[in-house]
Amino acid sequence: MNEINFTDPSPILSIENLFIFYEQNKPAVKNVSATIKKNAITAIMGPSGCGKTTLLRAINRMHDLYPNIKTEGKIKLFDENIYEMSTIKLRRKVGMVFQRPNPFPTLSIYENVIAGYKLNGIHMKRAERDQIVETSLRNVTLWDEVKDSLHKKGTFLSGGQQQRLCIARALAFKPDIILLDEPTSALDPVATAKVEDLLVNLKNQYTIILVTHNMTQAARISDNSMFMYLGELIEYENTKTIFTNPKDPRTEGYLTGKFG
Amino acid sequence: MDQTSNNIKINAAETLPDHSIQRKAKDRLFLLLVIVLSVITISIVVFIIGTLVFKGFRQINWAFFTQVAPDTFQAMMAKANGEIIPGGIANGITGSLYLVFLSSIFAIPFGLLIGVFLYESGDTKYANVIRDITDVLQGVPSIVIGIIVYLWIVVHVTHSYSVLAGGVSLAIMMLPLIIRSTEESLKMIPDTLKEAAIALGTPYYKVILKVLIPTSLSGLVTGILLAISRVLGETAPLMLTILGNPGINWNITKPVSAVPLLVWQFYNDPNMVDLIWSSTLFLMGFVLILNLTSKWVAARRNA
Numbered sequence: 095m096n097e098i099n100f101t102d103p104s105p106i107l108s109i110e111n112l113f114i115f116y117e118q119n120k121p122a123v124k125n126v127s128a129t130i131k132k133n134a135i136t137a138i139m140g141p142s143g144c145g146k147t148t149l150l151r152a153i154n155r156m157h158d159l160y161p162n163i164k165t166e167g168k169i170k171l172f173d174e175n176i177y178e179m180s181t182i183k184l185r186r187k188v189g190m191v192f193q194r195p196n197p198f199p200t201l202s203i204y205e206n207v208i209a210g211y212k213l214n215g216i217h218m219k220r221a222e223r224d225q226i227v228e229t230s231l232r233n234v235t236l237w238d239e240v241k242d243s244l245h246k247k248g249t250f251l252s253g254g255q256q257q258r259l260c261i262a263r264a265l266a267f268k269p270d271i272i273l274l275d276e277p278t279s280a281l282d283p284v285a286t287a288k289v290e291d292l293l294v295n296l297k298n299q300y301t302i303i304l305v306t307h308n309m310t311q312a313a314r315i316s317d318n319s320m321f322m323y324l325g326e327l328i329e330y331e332n333t334k335t336i337f338t339n340p341k342d343p344r345t346e347g348y349l350t351g352k353f354g
Numbered sequence: 355m356d357q358t359s360n361n362i363k364i365n366a367a368e369t370l371p372d373h374s375i376q377r378k379a380k381d382r383l384f385l386l387l388v389i390v391l392s393v394i395t396i397s398i399v400v401f402i403i404g405t406l407v408f409k410g411f412r413q414i415n416w417a418f419f420t421q422v423a424p425d426t427f428q429a430m431m432a433k434a435n436g437e438i439i440p441g442g443i444a445n446g447i448t449g450s451l452y453l454v455f456l457s458s459i460f461a462i463p464f465g466l467l468i469g470v471f472l473y474e475s476g477d478t479k480y481a482n483v484i485r486d487i488t489d490v491l492q493g494v495p496s497i498v499i500g501i502i503v504y505l506w507i508v509v510h511v512t513h514s515y516s517v518l519a520g521g522v523s524l525a526i527m528m529l530p531l532i533i534r535s536t537e538e539s540l541k542m543i544p545d546t547l548k549e550a551a552i553a554l555g556t557p558y559y560k561v562i563l564k565v566l567i568p569t570s571l572s573g574l575v576t577g578i579l580l581a582i583s584r585v586l587g588e589t590a591p592l593m594l595t596i597l598g599n600p601g602i603n604w605n606i607t608k609p610v611s612a613v614p615l616l617v618w619q620f621y622n623d624p625n626m627v628d629l630i631w632s633s634t635l636f637l638m639g640f641v642l643i644l645n646l647t648s649k650w651v652a653a654r655r656n657a
Contacts (some may be wrong), residue, residue, distance in 0.1 A: 159552060198569070200571075210556075
């Protein structure tokens with residue numbers, strides 16, 4: 095009912111009847127079904143505790159790390175059930191950027207960008223590595239700021255630069271989808287604007303799913319928006335439509351600041 | 355209305371000085387107490403090092419590090435002629451280094467593995483049992499460890515007092531220290547870092563080897579150095595395991611000497627008194643260097 099039916103015959107990502115439990119019989123995500131559009135920014139918004147981060151972290155099976163979390167339902171990436179894929183393959187196709195910048199403190203900026211290859215023991219020629227590092231850093235508009243200090247530790251950068259470095263690290267693996275979990279909540283407005291600009295540029299090459307509790311951010315940069323409340327997907331619409339003409343009273347209540 | 359608020363002001367103004375005088379007096383008193391107690395603590399350390407330097411420096415020379423301990427006759431003759439005691443503690447120094455080397459080989463891999471296991475297992479029942487056992491092990495008196503290792507190794511394996519037995523007993527003492535310090539320093543790493551590596555598709559064992567261990571390396575090294583400096587001065591278990599050796603020995607199944615053991619032996623020989631102080635000074639200096647190194651390593655982590 096609240097689902098957009100894109101006419102795309104093989105969607106990049108589709109979520110089917112997904113339930114996620116932290117405790118038995120208390121789902122944090124309840125029966126969510128949605129189809130994500132390719133080369134677009136999809137925002138997931140909602141008040142704290144609505145399950146938006148939980149939903150996002152299911153897409154690259156981050157919940158596998160925590161044995162107490164149970165998942166039911168299906169998530170399909172290019173028609174392939176992610177729960178039947180190897181997590182290594184899945185996470186190469188679905189990159190993730192976290193709430194707080196988390197560059198590897200023992201690695202240099204250069205090594206941080208190619209960390210995915212390094213940690214997986216994938217060897218490349220030097221020229222190829224240099225190319226990936228430069229392209230990824232240019233993609234996040236960090237290249238000009240760090241090109242002379244590539245071999246310094248990534249933790250010397252400012253918070254905003256660190257977050258862009260983390261986005262570059264995710265991009266370097268050439269994923270199809272990038273998941274971002276409130277990527278600007280620890281950043282100042284200037285750094286936030288930079289990250290938002292680069293996300294808009296990146297959607298030509300990648301599919302972006304963004305969790306945000308900042309609805310103006312969703313309005314500014316997303317193409318489609320999901321509104322979640324108490325674990326349910328209440329409304330999933332084109333961003334313009336959801337902000338100007340929400341169908342569900344709960345969406346309207348959230349967007350007009352009655353709760354949240 | 356105006357009057358009540360005036361009254362309140364006056365009351366407050368009257369009571370305030372009393373309180374502040376009391377507070378200031380208390381503040382002074384506690385400051386004094388803290389200063390006195392810290393001076394006492396500092397002076398204990400200063401007195402220890404000062405006494406050792408004062409009494410021990412005369413014997414510290416090149417021979418002290420390169421020659422083995424003299425026998426009691428040589429020492430007696432030197433004393434009678436008013437010379438310093440010849441020879442040194444090379445047998446003790448080499449023995450101590452050999453012991454530390456062996457016990458590190460035994461304790462470090464086990465300690466790190468169990469520490470990583472405890473960190474990974476979190477609050478599970480099995481892990482908690484191991485934690486409790488580790489705490490018990492840490493509390494076992496060193497002489498008890500000595501007698502048990504005597505039974506295990508000296509009686510049944512090497513059939514002689516041996517450096518192997520000494521190394522095993524010191525390793526048992528190092529183990530709980532390394533386990534706990536490994537777990538604690540891994541716990542300091544934020545989960546987000548682990549998740550960052552996982553999100554890049556890294557297999558879990560590589561997350562441990564390439565992210566967790568390098569990130570906490572300075573903490574791990576600090577823990578190991580402190581464990582070494584802790585066992586370096588142990589004497590009781592060594593009496594029951596390595597026995598002592600007047601010469602330098604590298605055979606793993608034969609007795610060796612160790613610096614703290616030499617101190618004990620010098621103490622029992624009235625002719626050797628001067629060597630007690632220089633050996634103790636050496637031991638103290640060695641432990642001090644290890645402690646300062648571990649502090650330096652720990653400080654580098656925070657830089």
